[in-house]
Amino acid sequence: MTKRRDFLRIASGAGVSACAAAVVPKFARAQSGRSVNVHYIDPSVAGPGDGTLANPFRSWTSVTWAPGHTYLQKRGTTYSGVFQVAASGTALKRITIGAYSKSNGGDDTSKPKPIIILPPAPTTPASGASIAVYKQERDFVTYRHLDIRNSALPEASDAAIIWLGNYCVFENCNVSSNCAGVYIFEKNGATVSGCVLDVIRNGPSFGNQGILVAGNTNMDDIRLLNNVVRHRGGGTVASHGIRCETYNSAAFITRLVIRGNSVSPPPGVDVNPNRRAIGIYLVQGQAATLDKNTVTGMLTGIFINGGDRSYVGNNNCSKNMNFGIHISGLAKSYIIERNTCNYNGGTLTTTYYGRGIELSSADGQGAVSGHTIRYNTCRFNFNYGGPLDNGSEGIGIGVDDGTSKCSVYGNIISNNEGNGIQVYGGGDRAKWTDTGGHTIDSNKMDSNCSFSVLGRRSGGKTPSQFQAHIALAYVYGSPTIVSKNTFSGSTQMGVYTDGTDENITIVGSV
Known part of the structure; x- marks a missing residue:
């Protein structure tokens, strides 16, 4: 009967307050915590x-x-x-x-x-002109769905709207700045994704970047995903769209992912007014991933200096002033695949380079080696003389200056004004003791050397010696094999060698 009376008391409301004391306060605390926070x-x-x-x-x-x-x-x-x-x-x-x-x-x-x-700052952004400033970065912060503007930052280098801390997320935000955009300095675990950055409208005296990842120490797990960087053409020659580098040759950026980004001048501007601004610039990335990015109207689409085992794939680097993709420095064992690098080169820079994909280094033997270059499309790249004005530009794929032991296969290379594939050992046997070891196989080549002339800048029309789908010069040392390539169009030669070459075997190309 006691149990029945207790049940009746609760059912009739007599025990509600006791029940509430046991159950409601926990729920109330959760609700209260949520509203307070x-x-x-x-x-x-x-x-x-x-x-x-x-x-x-x-x-x-x-x-x-x-x-x-x-x-x-x-x-x-x-x-x-x-x-x-x-x-x-x-x-x-x-x-x-x-x-x-x-x-x-x-x-x-x-x-x-x-x-x-944000308000303008008289000398530095520390007065509130930036969200978080250098050496006052905040960790474990998520910023999302914000439209952040400051068109009156001070004229200075690296004047950014925000410096991200460790494990920050900056996503789906708009950033408008006359100087720099988003900076990550010696931090780990930061992500910038889905943002639109309209940046670098400042004068030519100071360097600024749309997105910067940099420092003197190792950095890890940085992700730059699906951002749009509109480079307005300001800043020094070192003001790039996305710039990632270590300032210490012993330090690396590991687990770096640069994916799905677009870097270009703003809409309606075909070519960046800053004639030296690079789209995506990477130094010392260790096993970095750069894929599905689009870069147009910049000096070079993607420039990578140093690092091992990086992946460069599925990017569209077309209509840039020099190179689509350029690999240099102490860089080894990359996979460079399924990129589109068309219509690069022309008259807008003092160097007059023009190549779809270029590998080269001045750092000595083995500096750029062991790369796989496959399934890329390189077409309609311009020859406007280069530094020597000898017709050696307008290349589809260049494997130059001591580059060794690369596999170049399955690429579509056509309608370039210079050679389709150029392998150039550099000519300095003391510096580059082995410039061979390449495999050039099963590339589809059509109508290359459409305009390769000497002295083009001065109106020359004399055909240069670079009149082949595949040209090899100063290639010696380890055996190089050229095989199973397909040639079509009116190009004068299928394969050219300059007589200094050693250990080159040419088989099965038609």
């Missing part, structure tokens, strides 16, 4: 607010930063003023900065991003 900012409201959804802050300066908290600005609003993150999150309590649009605090990503206009 989410802060709302709406610059259109009248009062300063308290950060709740019903009474949001009017200004980002009212925010108190704390690990595990979320800060949301209302979509369709514009905030102008200081906005600097003053605390880091932790691995278990990230800080999140984003957007909301609904009356219940939810979001609708189809609506315009909230705009944050």
Whole structure:
């Protein structure tokens, strides 16, 4: 009967308060924690607010930063003023900065991003002109769905809107800056993805980058994914779209992924006004991945100096001023495959280079070696003389300056103004003791050497000696095999050798 009376008391409401004490407070604490940890900012409201959804802050300066908290600005609003993150999150309590649009605090990503206009800074961005500055980077912060602008940063090198800390995520944001965009300096685990960066409109005296990953120490697990970098043509000759490098030859960037990015001048501008700006620039990447990127209108599409075992695939590097893809320095054992490198070269730079894919190095024997170059398409690259003005440009694929032991196979190479494939040992036997060991196999070659002349820049029309689908000069040492290539079109020669070559076997090419 006691049990029955207890049941009847609960059923009739007599025991509700006791039950609630056991169950409700835990739920209430969860609800309370969630509301306390989410802060709302709406610059259109009248009062300063308290950060709740019903009474949001009017200004980002009212925010108190704390690990595990979320800060949301209302979509369709514009905030102008200081906005600097003053605390880091932790691995278990990230800080999140984003957007909301609904009356219940939810979001609708189809609506315009909230705009944050940062103030100009008199000398350095430390006064609030940047979100997080050098040596005050914040770790474990996620930034998403923001439109961040500052067109009045000080004229200085590396003046960026944000310096990301360790394990930060910067995603689906717009960045507009007269100087630099997003910087990652000696940090690990950072991701920049799905962003549009409209940057580098400053004068020519200072270097700035759209995205920079750099430092003097090893860096690990950096991901640059599906971003659009619109390079406005400002900055020094070293102001690039995406720049990743270590300043210490003993340090490397490991597990670097650069995928799906687009780098070019802004819409309506075919060629970058900065004639030396490179699209994607990488130094000392160890087993880096660069794939599915598109670069147009820059000096070179992708330039890589140094590092081993990197993957360069499925990129479209066309209509650039010099090279589509250029590998140099102490670089070994890359896979370079399925890239499209067309219409590179021309008159817009003082060097007048023009090549689809180029491998070369001045660093001595074995510096650039062991690469696999396969299934690429290199067409309509321009010969405008090069430094020697001898018709040696407009190359589809160049394997030059001591490069050794490469496999070049299965490529489609056609309608280039110079040779389809050029292998040039460099001519200095003391410096490059072995320039052979190549396999050039099963490439499809059509109508190369469409305009290869001496003295082109001065109006020359005399055909140069570079009139072959495949040309080999100063190739000696380890055996080189040229086999099973297919030649078509009116090109004068299938394979050219210059008489200095040793250990070259040519078989089965038609």
